[in-house]
Amino acid sequence: MISIEFHTADGERLQCTAHEGTSVMEIAVAHNVPGIDADCGGACACATCHVHVDPEGMARLPPRGDQELKMLAFAVGVDDGSRLSCQLPVSAAYQGVVFRVPASQY
Numbered sequence: 564m565i566s567i568e569f570h571t572a573d574g575e576r577l578q579c580t581a582h583e584g585t586s587v588m589e590i591a592v593a594h595n596v597p598g599i600d601a602d603c604g605g606a607c608a609c610a611t612c613h614v615h616v617d618p619e620g621m622a623r624l625p626p627r628g629d630q631e632l633k634m635l636a637f638a639v640g641v642d643d644g645s646r647l648s649c650q651l652p653v654s655a656a657y658q659g660v661v662f663r664v665p666a667s668q669y
């Protein structure tokens with residue numbers, strides 16, 4: 564099992580475990596992480612699974628794909644650490660990575 568952490572905008576910290584291959588979005592939904600609505604179900608068509616990742620974490624994630632970049636253009640508060648969590652299938656490299664939920668998603 565791989566452990567990742569979600570930080571909500573109001574300071575809550577949620578430690579979650581996941582099987583390899585499960586998307587970060589699916590983990591968030593399964594653990595009722597507030598602010599991750601995932602309206603399109605992971606089809607990379609809504610940007611309601613937007614999260615922020617610090618530079619150290621970003622170095623452990625795969626690069627953004629073209630569709631992810633297009634959808635991020637519709638998200639609020641996008642920065643260098645922005646990711647769509649449905650596009651992040653968990654691997655062992657994700658162990659300990661923190662995903663912060665933007666305040667704009669509440």
Ligand code: FES
Pocket residue numbers: 588600601602603604605606607608609610611612634647648649650
């Ligand atoms: S769940 Fe819709 S873009 Fe990620």
